[in-house]
Structure formats: C-alpha cells, structure tokens
Amino acid sequence: MKVSPRTVGSVRAPDGVEIRFEDDGQGEPDLVFVHGWSCDRSYWRAQMDHFAVSHRVVTVNLGGHGDSSLGRKDWTMTAFGEDVRAVVKALDLRKVVLVGHSMGGPVIVEAARLLPERVVALVPVDVFHDVEYRWSVEELEAYLAPLRADFRKRTEALVRSFFPARADSKLVEWVACDMAEAPPEVGISAMENVRRYNQAEGLASVKVPVRLINSDFWTTDVEAARRYKPDVQLAVMPGVGHFLMIEAPDEFNRLLARAVSELVVTAK
Numbered sequence: 001m002k003v004s005p006r007t008v009g010s011v012r013a014p015d016g017v018e019i020r021f022e023d024d025g026q027g028e029p030d031l032v033f034v035h036g037w038s039c040d041r042s043y044w045r046a047q048m049d050h051f052a053v054s055h056r057v058v059t060v061n062l063g064g065h066g067d068s069s070l071g072r073k074d075w076t077m078t079a080f081g082e083d084v085r086a087v088v089k090a091l092d093l094r095k096v097v098l099v100g101h102s103m104g105g106p107v108i109v110e111a112a113r114l115l116p117e118r119v120v121a122l123v124p125v126d127v128f129h130d131v132e133y134r135w136s137v138e139e140l141e142a143y144l145a146p147l148r149a150d151f152r153k154r155t156e157a158l159v160r161s162f163f164p165a166r167a168d169s170k171l172v173e174w175v176a177c178d179m180a181e182a183p184p185e186v187g188i189s190a191m192e193n194v195r196r197y198n199q200a201e202g203l204a205s206v207k208v209p210v211r212l213i214n215s216d217f218w219t220t221d222v223e224a225a226r227r228y229k230p231d232v233q234l235a236v237m238p239g240v241g242h243f244l245m246i247e248a249p250d251e252f253n254r255l256l257a258r259a260v261s262e263l264v265v266t267a268k
Contacts, residue, residue, distance in 0.1 A: 009022075020061045032122050109124075148182075148188060151188065156179075168247070214236055215244045
C-alpha cells in the first residue's frame with residue numbers, strides 16, 4: 001500500500017473491524033502513536049505535526065474509537081494489539097517505535113509481541129505506575145459499577161480527576177466531554193480488560209527497550225518495573241496530569257525526541 005503524506009486510510013483487523021489511521025512524513029524509525037481509553041488519534045495532533053518533519057508518523061484509531069468501526073464483542077488489549085499490527089503491516093513499516101498513552105501502553109506491548117520483527121522500541125506514556133498491582137474482583141466491580149450505571153456522568157468525573165487543580169479549565173472540559181461521548185459498550189469492556197491486564201507479565205514478555213514518559217501526578221515505581229524488564233528507563237514531567245502530551249506538548253515532544261534518539265542507538 002503506497003500512502004502519500006498526511007493521508008487518512010483504513011485497514012481491516014483480523015476480526016473484520018475497520019481500523020482508521022493517519023499517516024504523514026518520512027524517515028526511520030517510524031513512529032506509531034496509540035491513544036488511550038475512550039480517546040482517539042486526535043490526541044496526538046501536536047506530536048504528528050512535530051515529528052512528521054523527520055519521521056514517518058502514524059496515528060491509529062483503535063477499534064471502537066473515533067471513526068474506526070464497532071462490531072467486537074470483547075475489547076481486549078490483545079484485540080487492540082491486532083489493530084495496531086494490521087496498520088503496521090498494511091503500511092509495511094519495518095523499523096517501528098510504538099508510543100502508547102495510558103491504555104495504549106498495554107496495547108503497544110501486545111502489538112510488540114505480535115510484531116517482533118518490526119518493532120524496535122516502546123514508549124509507554126503515563127502508564128505502568130505500579131506493574132505489580134493487581135485489582136481484586138471486589139475492587140474492579142466497585143470501579144466498574146458507576147460506569148455501567150451512567151457511563152457519561154462517571155467518565156466526565158473520572159477524567160476531570162486526572163488533571164491537577166491548576167490545569168487549563170477549557171482543556172479539562174474538552175477532554176472530559178469528548179471521552180464521555182465514547183460508546184459505553186466499548187468503554188466498559190475496554191476498562192474491565194485493561195484493569196485485568198497483567199502489566200508485569202506483559203513487560204517481561206517484550207524483548208525491545210522500553211522508555212516510560214510519565215507525569216508526577218502519580219508516583220511511578222520504576223524499580224518494580226525493572227524486576228520484570230531490567231532495561232526500563234523513566235522520564236518524569238512535573239506539573240501536569242494524565243494527558244501530558246496535550247497539556248505540555250513542547251516538553252513532551254522534547255522528551256520523546258530524546259527517547260527516540262536513545263532508542264535508535266540501542267536498537268542498532
């Protein structure tokens with residue numbers, strides 16, 4: 001498939017769900033950005049604009065998100081990983097750094113497991129804070145119950161809690177309302193699956209380098225991560241919340257550029 005700059009395209013995942021993506025720029029490594037829970041590829045706009053100058057940049061709408069289609073019974077991290085694999089293979093990307101925000105972290109781990117010959121590094125963003133934490137059945141049910149009762153109301157409240165008090169109120173409102181528009185059947189299933197995901201096992205399964213970029217909104221136990229993936233490195237952005245790539249895009253882009261540069265050297 002030959003794709004011209006800044007092209008919106010689509011491909012079918014193995015289960016038939018249509019996956020939409022945007023593609024721009026040239027240059028290796030190829031950067032593939034994966035959004036988080038109930039988001040879409042537009043959350044990476046500042047990164048596409050910045051990195052397409054020197055890299056091929058692809059932003060993906062996972063199944064059930066944005067303008068990608070519905071039709072999946074269970075929205076698992078493995079199924080989302082298949083979405084990413086479908087795009088990478090359709091575009092014939094050969095040297096890929098996967099960047100995944102929040103839920104996108106487990107998704108890019110699963111994609112890397114499916115694409116061992118093409119993925120050279122992972123950059124999870126504000127995720128894997130404590131890879132050893134496992135949700136009990138009771139905790140998970142208590143967390144999901146408000147989403148099942150009123151998805152929109154609970155999502156808006158949840159998202160607002162992901163920002164510091166001094167965050168831009170217009171940005172907070174936009175993100176909260178945007179994410180609350182997600183299909184509840186997708187959001188609830190995806191949330192349950194990401195909370196059940198074994199982060200430690202996932203990290204231990206990938207052979208490529210991992211560079212975390214997290215905010216200081218929550219503490220990251222990087223030593224716990226290193227018990228399963230010894231080469232994990234961490235960069236911390238102070239003063240921002242969970243959506244660091246849109247709260248402080250210039251600083252995030254600087255840290256990501258540094259990580260990509262280091263990872264390219266490591267991958268040689």
